[in-house]
Amino acid sequence: MPRLTAPLVLLVLLNVACSDGDLCAQAPRCDDSEAINCETACAVGPCSTGPTVQDCGKDTTCTVVPGPRNDARFYRSRAVCTFDLKACSPADAGPPVCEGERLVRGCSAYLRDIRVPCSQAGLYFAQVPACCLGGGDAGTPDGGSPDAGTGDGGIPDGGALGGDAGR
Template identity: 55%
Template sequence: MNRVLLLPLLLLACSDRDLCTEAPLCEDGRAINCEPSCLVGPCSTGPSSVACGEQAACTIVPGDLASPRFFRSRALCVEEGAASCDPATAGPPVCPGNGLIVGCSEYKRVIRAPCAQAVLYFTNIACCSGTGPVDGGTPDGGTSSDGGP
């Protein structure tokens, strides 16, 4: 009897949904993007996802069609209460030590993103690469897309 009940639950848990065809996508507090081809890595064969947390909200932001690097529209974790920003005049982004980078992105929004994908959103990623100070003054090479080390 338990096997009969288990089979429908397993079928519901499995999905043929292709998130890359839907990306960029905001769903359940997560920013979901897909990078099947890119001029600057990382490229991926599947969707990437980052939890926005309590201080950020997922927003779909259009890319800059004149930019060869930041032309794609993206699902971004935009910091709540932050106005649009100018990356040319803003200070460098910081890495709070949990595998994330936070700052004024090339998408002209203050966002949080995983260090593993920082190059897709920022031109200055020194705090993620370990060559610059993070918030607190020590290098951070975090790579988790879920904010963990």
């Protein structure tokens, strides 16, 4: 019986270690009211690399939407916090706007009226509002442009927790 105990303990430990799992391997997905995404590299800013978890809040619903397959920038599926499950047209809706707490709202390239943190705006909108691009609170430690010379075009460490409603 003692020989069987060690493999069982190892199996239990492996199962526990994998249950939380790698968020990047699980993304995109909705976990109750949280939108979970992962970005391994950024071609445009602002964008943070690594896993992000956004609490959608009471006025939006998390849903996974496919990206347009013929779009080189927005082709990936994303978990988004949407105000309405119906499709919208970015050309007809106008540019996205800044909300409080470093959030952006608008009709995204994913054809949904969504809310995202400034640190991820470049992943969802063709045009990013000025509030996310510069000034002392632009999402970078020095307040500079989020894509000013970092290797991935975004914020290298994903920013501070809670600073822009993403983590």
